[in-house]
Amino acid sequence: MGKIIAISNHKGGVGKTTTTVNLGAGLAREGKKILLVDLDPQANLTQCFGITKPEATVYEALKGEEALNPVMVIENLYIAPSSLDLAGAEMELSSEAGREYLLDEILTPLKDDYDYLLVDCPPSLGLLTLNAFTCADEVIIPIQAHFLAIKGLTKIIEIINKVKRRINKTIEISGVVITLYDGRKVLHRDIEETIKTYFQEKVYNTKIRQNIALAEAPTRGEDIFRYSANSNGAFDYEKLSQEFIERHKEKKLKNN
Numbered sequence: 592m593g594k595i596i597a598i599s600n601h602k603g604g605v606g607k608t609t610t611t612v613n614l615g616a617g618l619a620r621e622g623k624k625i626l627l628v629d630l631d632p633q634a635n636l637t638q639c640f641g642i643t644k645p646e647a648t649v650y651e652a653l654k655g656e657e658a659l660n661p662v663m664v665i666e667n668l669y670i671a672p673s674s675l676d677l678a679g680a681e682m683e684l685s686s687e688a689g690r691e692y693l694l695d696e697i698l699t700p701l702k703d704d705y706d707y708l709l710v711d712c713p714p715s716l717g718l719l720t721l722n723a724f725t726c727a728d729e730v731i732i733p734i735q736a737h738f739l740a741i742k743g744l745t746k747i748i749e750i751i752n753k754v755k756r757r758i759n760k761t762i763e764i765s766g767v768v769i770t771l772y773d774g775r776k777v778l779h780r781d782i783e784e785t786i787k788t789y790f791q792e793k794v795y796n797t798k799i800r801q802n803i804a805l806a807e808a809p810t811r812g813e814d815i816f817r818y819s820a821n822s823n824g825a826f827d828y829e830k831l832s833q834e835f836i837e838r839h840k841e842k843k844l845k846n847n
């Protein structure tokens with residue numbers, strides 16, 4: 592059975608979408624079957640694949656109007672696209688009974704069809720993110736190497752803990768990924784230490800370095816491996832995908 596993984600940090604611009612796209616593409620290249628779910632009304636993930644007018648969106652599925660109809664982008668990699676309509680979803684769906692279970696209803700039946708379902712969350716902790724936490728097995732938090740990196744993270748941890756107590760007993764923060772890293776900067780190395788002190792073994796050994804190709808790839812509608820296979824970005828996300836697979840292998844062994 593597949594696992595649902597929410598990629599979340601309510602701070603904006605920390606690399607959530609870039610990580611969802613390229614970790615997803617990296618895992619697909621390692622032979623895993625992946626569904627990427629665009630849960631952000633900005634629809635950046637959808638745009639990263641050059642999809643401008645999706646036929647069926649996550650929004651329509653949340654409203655119960657359409658079944659989720661994932662689109663295959665490359666072998667093993669599927670996307671459930673979003674559109675700007677999702678911006679209204681938070682308001683519209685807020686009065687629905689069981690409003691935090693809407694995504695769970697859609698994704699849980701798909702868990703047998705994929706190895707991993709990666710959910711790209713918006714930069715907020717509203718109803719959409721709550722929906723992601725309600726059905727997620729795990730949360731991965733990308734953190735930008737920035738001097739305010741840790742500030743505000745207590746909020747997301749508090750919410751995940753509340754969800755764990757009240758709604759989803761098995762959710763866990765399974766990983767923290769340091770993004771936009773520049774090892775030449777003492778500041779970034781200091782920040783890495785702070786993040787490791789705080790999150791300890793949850794921090795992935797692989798850090799994602801600043802790399803312009805990662806910012807350029809979406810303009811071509813491509814993941815980093817197709818856009819620039821020899822870039823540092825491709826190297827880092829390949830390493831991250833391999834570390835992800837290793838960690839999940841170890842976890843499976845522990846649980847058996």
Ligand SMILES: Nc1ncnc2c1ncn2[C@@H]1O[C@H](COP(=O)(O)OP(=O)(O)OP(=O)(O)O)[C@@H](O)[C@H]1O
Nearest residue numbers: 603604605606607608609714771800801802805806
């Ligand atoms: N490692 C990197 N090197 C260079 N640019 C990057 C890197 N990671 C992300 N970017 C760029 O930084 C910007 C923010 O990244 P991204 O959209 O992935 O963040 P986000 O957390 O999803 O943002 P939001 O909170 O708005 O959803 C984008 O323009 C992206 O292309």
Ligand SMILES: [Mg+2]
Nearest residue numbers: 607608631635
């Ligand atoms: Mg994003």
